[in-house]
Amino acid sequence: MKVAVVGAGIAGLCTAAGLSSSGAEVIVLERASEVRGGGSALSLFGNGLRALESLGLRSVVSGARGVSPTLNGTRRPDGRWLTRFDPSAIEQLRVVRRTDLHEALLGRVGSGVEIRTGTGVREVRGGTVQLDDDTTIDGCDVIVGADGLRSRVRPAVTHDPGAAYSGYVAWRAITARPVDLDAAGETMGHGQRFGIAPLPDGHVYWFAAVNYDEGVETGGIGEVRERFSGWHAPIGEILEVTDPADVGVLPIEELARPLPTFVRGRCVLVGDAAHAMTPNLGQGANQAMEDAATLTALLGSAGMDVDDALRTYDRPRRRRTQRIARQASAIGKVGQWRSAPAVRLRDLAMRAAPDAALNRQLRRIQDWQPPVR
Structure with missing residues (x-):
């Protein structure tokens, strides 16, 4: 065959x-x-x-x-x-x-x-x-x-x-070094969410989903840090130990x-x-x-x-x-x-x-x- x-x-x-x-x-x-x-x-x-x-x-x-x-x-x-x-x-x-x-x-x-x-x-x-x-x-x-x-x-x-287009974009990355976690999962706010998932080596995969008008240009990790400033720990630390060059952002789409x-x-x-x-x-x-x-x-x-x-x-x-x-x-x-x-x-x-x-x-x-x- x-x-x-x-x-x-x-x-x-x-x-x-x-x-x-x-x-x-x-x-x-x-x-x-x-x-x-x-x-x-x-x-x-x-x-x-x-x-x-x-x-x-x-x-x-x-x-x-x-x-x-x-x-x-x-x-x-x-x-x-x-x-x-x-x-x-x-x-x-x-x-x-x-x-x-x-x-x-x-x-x-x-x-x-x-x-x-x-x-x-x-x-x-x-x-x-x-x-x-x-x-x-x-x-x-x-x-x-x-x-x-x-x-x-x-x-x-x-x-x-x-x-x-689903109406929101997502930034994603893996931290540059391990982060101690006592919990994982997703945090929901007003028109934005933050997800945390640990990798076996202690590094953390994270995503940040934010409502965005279609076609509008997004910012880099600086925008993510600003939007999620004040959210519970260790979100701030996770973003701080992420290399900006490792961050990708894409519109979330489906069929x-x-x-x-x-x-x-x-x-x-x-x-x-x-x-x-x-x-x-x-x-x-x-x-x-x-x-x-x-x-x-x-x-x-x-x-x-x-x-x-x-x-x-x-x-x-x-x-x-x-x-x-x-x-x-x-x-x-x-x-x-x-x-x-x-x-x-x-x-x-x-x-x-x-x-x-x-x-x-x-x-x-x-x-x-x-x-x-």
Whole structure:
């Protein structure tokens, strides 16, 4: 089986590694001049770890230890707790550097996978991928669109709804040195939030989400320090020990509408190309890994041809990923409420909600098993 995987991000590399290990002839097409991870860090939950294990890739995060402080949940800017997670609900959580994960995945793809960089895709038609340089890759049994929110493959599968701006931007970085933490999680204010997640080496991954009009230019870490001045410790220290050169800021976007299908003919979408979501549940990479594990298992299933495998992949992956995307979007909207009455109502509701209910929701999201091959 000949497979073209468009995109060498987490979704593309996981899919390429899984299908190659099952005996497929895989070529990966990456628009960038080199394959490298972007961003700062990401969260891997139990479902993502099971997906990696199904793909034979669990070792790529073998060095990532669970380092969740005793207290984890949601706070107000003054430090008062609104919700707390049961440690057992996040015991499998691993926070990893994106660059480390990307490099480890690239190392596990194997010599049997051809990776072409600087190769943009112009169009996909039937079993042919047409490249920007007017060359083609013909005779593909499967074409996997793993090329992110602005996918070039998506129009070959369904009408492309494009990207929608969520109304806020996020600064992200990892501290330049370790920071002692007695708690982690997210703090919600008026139209802005701050998140804290420890890495195994004691450094801290953080994000700052702030409501912003679309297209307005943002500032650097100086703006973040000013906006979150006076918030509870150790936010001030975290920002102080962050190298300004390590700080990135991006608008938070998602698919404008859910897709009616992830499959058309022999073309299939995975990761953000299929279900780009806001990061409010930390599930983007985990769902991409689930996609890769599911597709690999089904295409390698005895007694199932390619068309049956793709049809079987489509509906359950759409139902699960789109449900999680809706939940993530709703959490982000509530978290970014700005008006004083709305914020008071949100905080009262969160304090009144049983922590057990929130823990059940978190466990339910992680309750996933790969198909049996």
